[in-house]
């Protein structure tokens with residue numbers, strides 16, 4: 123059996139972010155790190171977007187960034203001008219290549235397909251693998267996105283559309299999301315918040331085709347790339363072994379009300395590396411109890427009153443743009459939290475505390 127100081131289970135976003143952060147901070151100079159990853163090859167499989175509320179290591183993997191965004195619903199449209207925190211999009215293939223090019227030069231870092239040859243007892247284990255079992259009655263953000271390219275220019279690439287609720291809701295919460303990378307190229311996603319027990323919501327291709335033809339009025343396009351996924355809007359793992367620290371989605375890095383995870387993973391990696399010598403004796407990194415509390419109320423409202431959500435989102439974005447973005451990126455202070463809470467329909471939220 124092989125012995126390593128650190129073992130990272132899962133070389134995806136969180137596993138590789140942590141390995142990179144350890145490597146660039148010289149924490150693997152005199153230590154050994156094993157990364158256990160099942161996939162055979164790394165290629166573009168995700169498009170990670172977020173408001174840049176703090177610095178991160180992957181500016182050179184950004185494919186596009188916007189200062190402005192819009193929200194649409196049957197009640198009208200709203201444009202948010204935002205100079206402080208650009209909305210950035212990362213191509214996962216650029217991210218994987220950047221990290222792999224760096225860490226594969228370090229002879230103390232090795233990749234494995236499984237844990238068969240590893241002694242797991244004496245290492246510190248960072249686990250990003252979520253259990254496979256289906257979680258019944260839990261809420262997910264599930265979606266499919268396609269990157270389309272047109273021969274003529276159709277998009278205004280200065281503004282991205284964060285949410286378009288002016289579509290079929292089917293007693294659930296549904297919106298389209300459009301990231302225009304160029305005047306003739308955009309990623310368009312159909313996104314649902316649901317318990318995933320209604321299979322009829324997953325006719326994603328038909329939804330996308332209808333939206334592109336009828337709403338965006340684009341008839342001719344080619345599809346360059348597609349991605350599909352489901353982000354758990356609950357914490358999938360509670361159990362932790364003595365020598366195991368959960369990271370990434372498995373480690374509670376997903377903001378439950380929005381699904382945003384990428385920047386939280388970067389903050390968690392920095393926290394672990396800054397404290398690596400004492401990591402087993404300090405509190406695990408947490409995105410904040412207050413957000414957990416507020417997001418649970420928000421999700422209760424979402425489950426019980428899906429029809430009210432377009433208006434709730436629209437109103438939320440009518441607060442100062444800086445405040446909303448900080449709140450959604452878990453960087454807000456108490457006054458900013460209050461600014462957002464005051465925009466919510468108070469009785470509905472109070473009744474949904476439990």
Ligand SMILES: Cc1cc2nc3c(=O)[nH]c(=O)nc-3n(C[C@H](O)[C@H](O)[C@H](O)COP(=O)(O)OP(=O)(O)OC[C@H]3O[C@@H](n4cnc5c(N)ncnc54)[C@H](O)[C@@H]3O)c2cc1C
Nearest residue numbers: 132133134135136159160169170171351370371382383384
């Ligand atoms: C399509 C998609 C788009 C997303 N877009 C955004 C976004 O725009 N913004 C945002 O903030 N968040 C987004 N997210 C949410 C989140 O950022 C990602 O899910 C992110 O990849 C989570 O990182 P992770 O390391 O926890 O999980 P993953 O990146 O999924 O990494 C887990 C790794 O474990 C490996 N693995 C699984 N089982 C085993 C096993 N048995 N043995 C060995 N290896 C195994 C997998 O192959 C994978 O590489 C998106 C999620 C998806 C699915």
